[in-house]
Amino acid sequence: MDEKRWIDLRSDTVTVPSREMLLTVLEAQLGDDGRRITPETGGDGTVNELEALAARITGKEAAILFPSGTMANTAALLTWAKAGDTVLVDRLMHLYLREKTGFVPALGGLLPVFYDLAANGSPDMESVKNALTAASVRLACIETTHNFSGGSCQPPDELAQFKELCGRAGIPVHMDGARLFNAVCSLEVEAEEICRYADSVMFCLSKGLGAPVGSLLCGSRDFCRRAREMRKALGGAMRKAGVIAAPGIYALKHNVPGLKEDNEKARYVAERLRKLEKAFPIRGSVPSNILILETAGEETCRALMEALKVRGILCNKVPGHGLRFVWHNGVNWEDTRLAAELIVQAAGRIKACGGGEANGI
Ligand SMILES: *Cc1c(COP(=O)(O)O)cnc(C)c1O
Numbered sequence: 001m002d003e004k005r006w007i008d009l010r011s012d013t014v015t016v017p018s019r020e021m022l023l024t025v026l027e028a029q030l031g032d033d034g035r036r037i038t039p040e041t042g043g044d045g046t047v048n049e050l051e052a053l054a055a056r057i058t059g060k061e062a063a064i065l066f067p068s069g070t071m072a073n074t075a076a077l078l079t080w081a082k083a084g085d086t087v088l089v090d091r092l093m094h095l096y097l098r099e100k101t102g103f104v105p106a107l108g109g110l111l112p113v114f115y116d117l118a119a120n121g122s123p124d125m126e127s128v129k130n131a132l133t134a135a136s137v138r139l140a141c142i143e144t145t146h147n148f149s150g151g152s153c154q155p156p157d158e159l160a161q162f163k164e165l166c167g168r169a170g171i172p173v174h175m176d177g178a179r180l181f182n183a184v185c186s187l188e189v190e191a192e193e194i195c196r197y198a199d200s201v202m203f204c205l206s207k208g209l210g211a212p213v214g215s216l217l218c219g220s221r222d223f224c225r226r227a228r229e230m231r232k233a234l235g236g237a238m239r240k241a242g243v244i245a246a247p248g249i250y251a252l253k254h255n256v257p258g259l260k261e262d263n264e265k266a267r268y269v270a271e272r273l274r275k276l277e278k279a280f281p282i283r284g285s286v287p288s289n290i291l292i293l294e295t296a297g298e299e300t301c302r303a304l305m306e307a308l309k310v311r312g313i314l315c316n317k318v319p320g321h322g323l324r325f326v327w328h329n330g331v332n333w334e335d336t337r338l339a340a341e342l343i344v345q346a347a348g349r350i351k352a353c354g355g356g357e358a359n360g361i
Pocket residue numbers: 067068069070071073094095143147176178179204206215
């Protein structure tokens with residue numbers, strides 16, 4: 001029982017479901033979701049309810065429950081495009097950089113073409129235009145909040161510009177909205193206001209929303225009918241999935257406002273870390289629950305991570321020698337204030353010994 005107590009800022013996937021959330025499983029109406037009554041209605045009433053709720057919140061005609069965001073993104077990519085097709089992404093995008101599935105030659109076989117990100121993490125519209133004229137593109141992707149650029153949230157007018165450029169090229173937009181509701185809280189708009197600029201949207205239940213498992217893919221009825229086939233092919237059709245859906249419904253009904261506080265905590269710490277600006281600049285403006293510190297290189301990054309671990313703080317390395325801290329409902333204000341102090345302290349030690357001295361902690 002003498003377990004060390006960590007301040008765990010590695011990811012918002014470390015959230016654990018509350019008792020109230022788990023109790024919903026006992027009351028959930030269950031059935032075989034794989035047996036369809038109509039294209040939108042399976043045999044599990046709770047899954048049907050979650051899918052209808054997700055469709056309503058995102059302003060789409062239909063939605064599909066997936067076991068993971070990775071599978072939902074992959075199904076979306078492979079519903080819109082097929083092996084050999086070109087897909088517009090940015091180089092830091094999770095579905096390109098981390099998941100890869102759609103782009104691995106032996107799996108999805110899609111070919112990436114890239115747009116640049118502007119300083120605020122939004123697509124650089126000139127580079128989008130150039131990419132769309134240079135190549136015959138089948139699908140465009142956008143990520144919001146944008147994880148590896150520091151949780152940036154594209155404002156609706158920029159999403160509209162992106163959609164407009166893609167519309168002119170005659171191609172659909174898929175949105176990786178793993179943390180869609182962190183963007184909703186940051187921008188203070190309805191989810192629908194963000195999702196209207198995408199033809200398909202994925203969001204996760206198992207991150208800040210605190211549900212145990214699951215992601216939703218939302219879009220038109222026709223798109224969802226095809227994506228559901230793809231889910232089956234990928235092995236994602238689940239039977240009594242109401243046990244996943246019930247906590248998901250609870251999460252959507254109760255846990256969205258809490259994300260605002262996660263965003264505020266990240267912002268609070270960012271304010272305190274501004275004084276490290278020279279040695280460890282902050283990536284982006286920290287509009288949501290993700291804070292990334294830039295480090296001079298691999299060695300410094302590792303050293304700072306080690307120095308933080310010694311002080312009881314867990315974080316994660318991200319592309320470009322960044323250290324990522326993610327807020328979630330498992331980190332209260334007291335731990336947040338402590339984390340800010342300890343990060344400043346650890347960073348000071350690393351800087352004082354010239355960086356990279358793992359034994360300088
Ligand atoms: C976590 C994440 C995913 C994938 O979700 P999983 O459920 O972990 O597969 C996709 N995109 C982004 C931006 C993410 O952060």
